[in-house]
Amino acid sequence: MSLTRVEDYFLGRFSAMASPCEVLVDTDDRARANAACRIAEREARRIEGKFSRYRSDNIIHRINQSGGTPIPVDEETALLIGYAATCYEMSAGMFDITSGVLRRIWKFDGSDRVPAEAAVRDVLQHVGWHRVTWESSMLTMPAGMEIDLGGVGKEYAVDRAAALIAAEIPDSFLVNFGGDLYASGWRRGQRPWRVGVDDPERPGEGALYRIDVPRGGLATTGDARRFVMFKGKRLGHILNPKTGWPVENAPRSVTVLARTCVEAGTLSTLAYLQGPRAGDFLREQGVQFRIV
Amino acid sequence: MQLGSSDRTRSIRGRLSAAACMLLASGVPGMAQTADTGPTTQLDLTGLLYGEANRVKVTEPTARFTRLYPDGHSYFAQLGIDVITGASPSGALPSGRTQTITSASGNVQTVSADQIPLTTFKDTRVALDGDWRKPIGRFASTVGGHFSKEKDYESLGATGKFSMDFDQRLTTLTVGAGLNHDGVFPVGGTTGELTDPTVIVGPRSNAKQVTTGMIGVSRIFTRKWMMAFNASRTYEQGYLTEPYKVLSLVDGATGLTTGELTEKRPSTRSRSSLLASSVYHLTDDVLYASYRYYWDDWDVRSHTLDVKYRHELKNSTYLEPHLRYYTQTGASFFRFGLIQGATLPEFATSDYRLGPLSTVTLGATIGFRAPGSAGEWSVRAEYIGQFSDGHPRDAVGVQRQYDLYPTVNTGSFVVGYSYGF
16 A cells, blocks of 8 residues: 655555555545555455455355355345345346356457357356345355356445544545545535546546545446447447347446445446436436436 | 336435445444554665765664554654764865874874875764654644764754644644753863863763754645745754864965864854745646755854655656755854964864855655565665865965865665555
């Protein structure tokens, strides 16, 4: 972790969950800024370790290797799975934590390679939360299926880290894990945190516009870096679990401001899955958003 | 996704909010430990190598330890060891003929006619510093202590600082005070003032008191710009003489040296300084600039301009060039030497550090994280050039031939490692 003084706040940086992570603390007190960053880093690593699908020593691995055997899960895992189940139900099956297996056949490397129709059909046999039995903290999933909490894990880590930091320091702060962020409140001098939103045409090269966030969660869903070209059209990496294909005519990026980062992330994903109707969907929700 | 009816979509946000609330509700087992983040520790190790061409060499390893608690209070301790070897100008002049220098510690050395006499020495200094800082809301107080010891010098000090934030914490006012009690124990005993440097007249130990008061204000003007102003006043009292420095006596006509006398400085010194510093943040880079004006009642006045520019490179690496310019006037009693037979002045020194001089520092620091290493490394290299007027107007006879205060070229090299756990 590195901690540097920037303007009148401190900026802590580290890497976790395959993303650059930042904690901004509006203070002149290095010790408190340092404490905040360490809390964030520890929590990010804890959640990454516990829920990453790339590890073989955690609950996700046990579930994915269960081969149909019922797996009991701890309370925190149960809460996350419960949340995902609610999202599945609310989105009529569009938000599905079992859709990750489709990535075996989709490579979003900017090329024009798309999988064969038969391959998509085969893999779809192993997609669908309705095939999973989820009750009393016991999960039973048919062999060949996998769950992936990646769609909510990073946002969850942001909100968890923010809650832990708020319990320790009195200062205004902002937690940003790979673009999913939470701001704790007004900065000194009644100023909000100013967040730049990446230009999807030129990722990493500067903000397209800025959003002032005094308090709340902000998340962006988009195809900035991962896409395939099909018949001259650019298809982003968010897959429709029903068709097994990327969402068509989707916006380049959807940014949502909500009460928590988890809500912002879920709303931006659900909006993105609406394709061209993303804007209408978010207007109906009455949340602040930007679509590019 | 068929969410045609707006009734149905509108309900999503509410249900989502409730679900998120449940997800984030605290009390999840296993999280209690993560919330309980204890204190953190930072360890900084540096090694300094400093060398003046043909003169002093300093090796200085330091270890700095900082312990930070989540509520903001902190402890800090630093241990430094300096090993100094080499030679420093004694204050005596080139003789014009073979010259001998004697000293109270019984060393005798012979110097060829046109060389600046140097005294050689070897010393080890151990310094221990510590402080404790406690913030309480808008206020913070710091108390600290200092102890250092070398063969012929000992220093014991205490400092206290109090700071307070105003105006949405954009402005901070700091007041502080320090007290130092030093002891000087010249090797072999203390010599007299403006007398034969071989005759011990004084006590083995000489006391010196230093009192300092400071007031400072720092202000954040814009999101990118912060400035600070500091004023300090220091009062020194006691034995302020450099025990091993001498002045040459020269023949008023030929300029040939005829002997040496010890120096004599006033027993009090009142020093003041004003400092303005600014930190300006560009998009990624940072520009630091400061100016300091210093004056004292020995008539030394100095200006210091210091500029650093931190340029961020990729992968947590930075490059920071550094430029510093310093210039001072000489003390009112600074003399290149004394004329044999003339009335002795009240005070006199020919210590080049109290003469008119300028220094230029040019250097750069590179900071980086080595792959597979947890901490941060930094490497700093600096050149320091010291320039004085080597041909003072009052030099007489043969002394006019010599560059009495030659340019001194110094290099320093520092490697630092910082690790937090």
